[in-house]
Amino acid sequence: MSEALQPLLDDLANRFGEAIKSKIVDRKIVKIEVGREKLKEVARYLREKQGWDHVKAVTGVDLSRTSKKEKMIEIIYHLGTYANEALWNADLAISYKLDAASPVTESLTSIWPSCEYHEREVFEMFGVRFEGHPNLSKLLLPEYWSDIPPLLKEYEPAGR
């Protein structure tokens, strides 16, 4: 983990202590799980005060086949910064979990315009609706796709 990241993580913990549900900080990944009610606030803080100016990827993970077998979808925003050179070797990800039965959440495109296409991909691959997204339509899948979202564990590819 980058040394420049530690003060930022402390800062985040001080400010949003109760909203941070879990934290993995090691050499493999730095991931902070944020409460959904504070998500936008945390995101705006990260963008404006800490300088995370773009999103490198938005990952969806269907948690239904993990060891805990949660009926949840985890959304992970991998953040990056071009403005702050001290953080160029740092990885930071914020995540939250959604109920797989009603995967509706809010879009962060108003904070990070760079996540527009990434959110669209999560929408079609996991069926997650991002409210406030400017153009939530199919991106990679064909227009006639009528099966369930393909990256859900429930979806079995043909021939398996």
Add this chain to the structure above:
Amino acid sequence: MTVLEERKEVKVVEVFDTGEAPLTLSYGPQHPGTGHFRMIISLRGDTVVDAQPDPGFVHRGEEKMAEYKTWITNIPHLERPVILDSAGIQYPYVLAVEKLMGVEPPERAKYLRTIMAELQRITSHLYWFALYGIFLGHSTTFLWCFTDREYLVDLTSLIGGQRITHAYFVPGGVRNDAPKKVPPGLVREFNRYYRMVTGHDLNIGDNDFGRYVTAVCEFFDGRLDDYWDMLFNSEIFIHRTKNIGVLEREDAVRLGVVGTTLRASGVKYDNRVCNPYDAYPYLKFEVPVGERGDCYDRAIVGFKEMRESLKIIAQAVEMMPDGPVKLKQHPINLRVPAGEAVARTEAARGEMMYYIRSEGGDKPYRVKISPPSFRLLPAIPYLLRNAQIADIPPIYWSLNYWPVEADR
């Protein structure tokens, strides 16, 4: 209204504005100028008023496939989306798996990976310039780039055993060592071209691998001077690309673009330097950046990068220690400890990132690929809005967008 429409208003002289609805056209996917990619463009006269990218024609579900294959059998199919830069696309996968396993490859493997990644960067850039040139009506570039690329592809096949898609990187090292000697046939073939260009014979005596690679790098370094005169300093190219498709620094940051496009806009961000991996911390090279962020700068940054890559390869061959090239032969049913890992590298087109989650089984639980081309998507509608229709090819090709990579 998308967020991207916040772009600063550019005054357009709407000569053809008759009050009618704009003409909407499909640009691609069969159009040779875009590859397997469609843009839906709206035109008013010669001016593009709107362009919406429509990727997905070559979506193969790599991420889903990765959940059904073992850690090792994932390697060959993960590199398929970018056959021009197959080392680049699977590099972070290998690094992330190594992070999860808590292993580090032997020193020699680190250098071999670097050599391979840089060779692929050059071959990928040459392919890019070949197409960039031909879509601007500059067919000499096309022929030159493909001729030169061939000898570098021979070099990758000498090391990795295949011209493209060599599945060379494996967790814990590389698949095989580079040969000690170069086959005389290969040297003869290269010498034929060498003599044609330079007028004298190549002299590398005993066909030693290191000396052959150094000779090839030196030759191409000289060849790049010819490229400068032929393409980058040519009237056609300058007129079609200078001050076209300008991407300002703050917009590049806001849209989160990567690679040569980002650096051409003045951000000196290169994972090889700012987030170094494998042998890169030991090597000396520059990161070229542009000033204006136009189509010309994007090409120049790529051009200068090839020169730096040649420098890196020559250094790496020199510094490469002897020793093993992988930790041990992994069984096909390798098990990776449970956990999550992120790795990012600088592929030919920019930052390649992987997120991998393991549940401790013989297959990954989730593999997320964030390829550079996908992150270039927002730049396409942004740069094309209010551009002239004749500027679509220079803008599109200057981004070095590769549809297959974006679609996965």
